[in-house]
Amino acid sequence: MARDPHELLEPYRRKRDFGRTPEPSGSGSAAARPSEDGLRRFVVQRHRARRLHYDFRLEMDGVLASWAVPRGPTLDPDVRRLAVHVEDHPMEYELFEGVIPAGEYGGGDVIVWDRGTWRPHETEDPAEAVRAGELHLDLFGERLRGRFALVRTGRPERSSDKEQWLLLHKHDADAVSGWDAEHHPTSVLSGRTNEEVKAAPDRLWRSDLPAAEASVPAHGQLVEGPTEDELGALADLGRQGTWEVFGRTLKVTNLDKELFPARAGEEPVTKRELLAYAARIAPVLLPYLRGRALNMHRYPDGAAKKGFWHKEVPDHAPEWVDRWHNADADPDETQYYVIVDEPATLVWVAGFGALEWHPWTSPTDAPDLPSYVLFDIDPGERTSWEEVALLAQLHRTAFEHLGLRAYPKLTGRRGVQVWVPIARGPGFDETREWAERVSRTIGAVQPELVSWKWQKRDRGGLARLDYTQNAVNKTLVAPYSPRASAGAPVSAPITWDELDDPDLRSDRFTIRTILDRLERSGDLFRGVLTHDQSLPVLR
Structure with missing residues (x-):
């Protein structure tokens, strides 16, 4: 008893x-x-x-x-x-x-x-x-x-x-x-x-x-979230106007435009709702974006239409939007990138039609030195969620064996990504080679699930363990970033144990549900911000 x-x-x-x-x-x-x-x-x-x-x-x-x-x-x-x-x-x-x-x-x-x-x-x-x-x-x-x-x-x-x-x-x-x-x-x-x-x-x-x-x-949030008055002002605006948020004035337009198609039983997600989400998630997301160039995946006509990558800061961007000059860029390459160093910038990015936010994995003060080693479990047409979860669990086992902290997150589409934070030192050639060796070792455990073909059409519907994003100016979507799909799913950090949840799917959490999850569980990805690990020698 x-x-x-x-x-x-x-x-x-x-x-x-x-x-x-x-x-x-x-x-x-x-x-x-x-x-x-x-x-x-x-x-x-x-x-x-x-x-x-x-x-x-x-x-x-x-x-x-x-x-x-x-x-x-x-x-x-x-x-x-x-x-x-x-x-x-x-x-x-x-x-x-x-x-x-x-x-x-x-x-x-x-x-x-x-x-x-x-x-x-x-x-x-x-x-x-x-x-x-x-x-x-x-x-x-x-x-x-x-x-x-x-x-x-x-x-x-x-x-x-x-x-x-x-x-x-x-x-x-x-x-x-x-x-x-x-x-x-x-x-x-x-x-x-x-x-x-x-x-x-x-x-x-x-x-x-x-x-x-x-x-x-211990010291309060480094960045305060938007006030109820600020969120109320956005809700009360008509189709367009100016919005005062985080001490900045933003011109906002087409607020009732449907940016994300509806999921079954739900309403479509409007631009107004996306801007409110960007403001509310900014205090959590800023540590992952600060000091890093941002690749913006824009969908000006909404997620139902084809999007495109936009990297150059446009001429009409507000003067207070921070930017970084890539001195190593060729004349025909992007010269100035957006840096999301304050929360209002993230709101501006969302208003610019960037439905997905992809920061560089190296900081602007050392663009050739990555902060993470990245692993992307990219499922094929024949790959079931159960097989994705199995491949993710194999990554967990590998990193436990190597004595490394590794953090999984859902892509918001169909896959799972794993980020391994590292101390500054190795360059992209070294991290990419190391990631490839780990990936091929993991893939050898379940070879019937994995293809190493570069083109998706050549993979026979199998998954790819993609290590190629370990390169300068290559990116994986930021944690908590929306994805351009119905319902506005987000790339949500998870615990390793959640992979055992039979109801888990990569697009389970959306901009309408992730904030409640953060209230309950906190930021599960926070550990990637501590860059204290060295890559062990693989034998």
Whole structure:
């Protein structure tokens, strides 16, 4: 029988002063809620307190049962890790990342090192298994996967002592010999290291707010979104006029023009709605566009008609629109590119008929040095969504094996893209060669699904694992950019686990639904903005 989570959290609360620590108080903790298939949540936090350790936490009875693992969990089945059973933590701790003040219990910096779901093995009552001293479980995280066991090694002799346990991985398909948690020092939530979080906490926990609202930006949003008055002014305009937004004045025309055809049961998407979306998504999207040349895919007559690429800043662009001169361009090539360095520029881009936004993958201060390695799963006519998801899962496995953070997103059409952030250094020739070797290795696992032919008509309806976008002035669509299709789908970041969702499709999220998703899940792509990885040598 499930126990009262509020009673279970009393030891946790007694040790903390919530007027000083940003940690959640647990006042919003609820009863246990394993899903119908028995899955529960888990989180592992890398915690630099007096000593570095990893906090291993499993959802159980409406709280997070917790163990401190000094050397961190491992996928190596021949290694056993000491795990010290500590007090239960509130469920809200699943998303806690920040700095616990010095002098407070557990003072130090904390990152969300791994998170996902877990299922107990050979028991329907994991809490009872813990009381009995042995719990077997399956983990489905971004880093930790497979069968694990927690085994108590003995009862403490004194009441002040904590129980000593062992955490180990079983010999199964997910086991990896020599795997070390310290080779993966970043957060799966923000992509940041402990040192980065300590230097500039990204978010704070407000114990005085409800759990769903308690995680707030540490310094507020870098860019504020449009005000209700600004959005109301756009809604109240006639077919055209001037719109004051983000402190800029924009001339807007043809506001009721249908730019995206309707989906079944919906209304077409108008230019007015696109401009409102551009304004609302700008604070989230700006970090992916700042300091990068923008290739605009324009559809002045709407997504139902043929579009074209537009790169040169037009003469009629407002003077305040920032631009970059490509000094290496030949006379017949684009000389000046738009730079979206402020939110009003994105609104102007949308009003210019650019339904899709494609930033360069290298910054303007080093156009020959990419910030990412890009992987594009481009399905053929015969490729099913299930096969696209399978190919994406193979990418996940490959990057886990290589010890790299990689971030998937839906294209908004039929495919999936994966971005791997890297530290500045290698040029496009190197990243393209590296991406090709990884892609061909992945493709060899399911050769019946993949063609390497350049022309689509020559692929026999098979998918292509496209590594060729790793080149200067080649682009993949930005996260949250609309796509020129019915309903205005967007290129939406996802978690790796979402690939298991039978209802997921590449065009699932639209400009009408993605903002609610952001409210619920946050920006899942944020980790690509931390460029701290080196490409491992492929053997």
